[in-house]
Amino acid sequence: MTDVIKARGLTKRYGKHLAVDHIDLTIPAGRIVGLIGPNGAGKTTALKAILGLANFDGELSVLGRNPSRQRASLMEDVCFIADVAVLPRWIRVKELIELTERIHPRFSREKCQRYLASTKITPDHRVKQLSKGMTVQLHLAIVMAIDARLLVLDEPTLGLDILYRKQFYTNLLNDYFDEERTILITTHQVEEVEHILSDLIFIQDGKIALDCSMEAVQEQYTELMVRSDQAEAARALGPLFERVLMGRHIFLFKDADRAALGALGELHTPSVADLFVATMSQSGHMDGEISAFQQTAGGAVA
């Protein structure tokens, strides 16, 4: 199986600012990849280059095609949901289905109608009559009815309530994903996707800060929680990151000796959010957003 996405020195400039800074990236088929980074890190810019929505410098091949020159042909094998509620508001559901069927060679009307049958959406609804959650359901039904090899989701559930968000990812995993397909997701709600991801890419200031599989994360990273009297001993073992939560000290270690750590306190597999905070702060970027992440992470642990 060839690589779905292959980038060498992928760069995007806005004036003097490097939004994406010489990224090397290889994503094989059959993976669910989370692209995670703070606002303005270059996630959306990188996705736009991959989807042929923006020009770029460097080498980029998606399913063997150059996205900026072959967007139309690429879109036969790639689907994307870029942001919530971008379906045209004037269109009726049945018109949307007919248009997609006529334009997209791999769209299955039957599949789409099957997905829609479990929702409250009817063929005569106009998109502007649908709630935000229903619009996302409709878009997902359209996208899942397309037999594509790569699905790109850019903040697909932003602003939705928890029921729709859960259902979104459940549908995606149960009805859509298989070994042939690749899914690339960016989201701020890391906790929601971390259980479905197979690979993790952190992006920061246009550069890749971390690129590894979830198995590798579990193998390489360990979280240690100790009482404050053991903190000094833990610090001596060279942790990547330390935080304090309700009087306990939590340390993140990479490639550490688990037996030695276990003697000091409780061991956990770190959550993606914790790993993210540690990776970002290591590079000396602790801005407001990362603090917010830390709180989310703390909440999850507590």
Next chain:
Amino acid sequence: MSRLFALLKREFWENRGALRTTPIVIGALYIVGTLMAIFTTVHFDNDLYTFKEAVRLFAELPEAQRANLVFQTNLLAGSSVFTIALGVVVFFYLLGALYDDRKDRSILFWKSLPASDTLTLASKLITGLVVAPLIFWVVYLATQLLTAGIAAIMVMTAGENPWTLYLGISQPIKAWLLVLASWLTNSVWSLPIAGWLLLVSSFAPRIPLLFAVLPPIVFAVLQLWIKFLQTFTFSDNLFGVLGLWFANSPLILSAQENDNAIEVALGVPGGNTFDHAVTLGNMLDRLFSQQMAIGLAVGAVFIAGALWFRTRATEG
């Protein structure tokens, strides 16, 4: 081909109000106006005496004159209101064609479908320049047939045979087809303007109307001013060029005197570049002129610009 058809359908669905409802409302108003005129006549003229006199006088005219009078009326009277509405509808349609989906961000959905930007742009140009005139023409034809029927009944109540009086000799079908030919040739003639509107539509950050109208005005006023400073005269500026373009258009818009008779004319007669008599030959003459060649070149530059902006509409 099926993709282009789907995109054309999309344009029609999105612009049903402008493309379908507008001509139907105009046609309905036209019919209602005709009926109101008849009722007014009947109301003040119980035995239709005046009307019958008019028909009798008309019947006394020589056949050629009768035929010409009805032919000319068919060309201009029934079509002018549709011609103007079509112009307005196409103007605003093209102005919004590449703007609306950028504004509501649905461009992100359209660009997720495997249809190239070139095909999308083509579908919009075809909708404005071919589909819109065709829809307007079908509705125009329906109103013409209806009013012709009403007129025939009226003439029969006056005791004359409408077929021998005018219908059989005035070539109504030729007049209706000439109207269609005039609209379609004008679509080609207007390509530089359509291209300009699409270009504005593809880049205007907001209020495309302002971006479409202001630059030409500023440009022309500057030209006028510079010319005035140099020679103390006003001539040869963008206003003049556009005015001449309009005056030379193959639209059936005005009337001119020909052999002491008033005859319907293409554009606005005045210059001697083109023959303004309403014939298919004169319409085609405009399409194979030097002016058209320049217009096509200008239009091509504008449309290429619109395509350039369209492919980059999702940057940033």
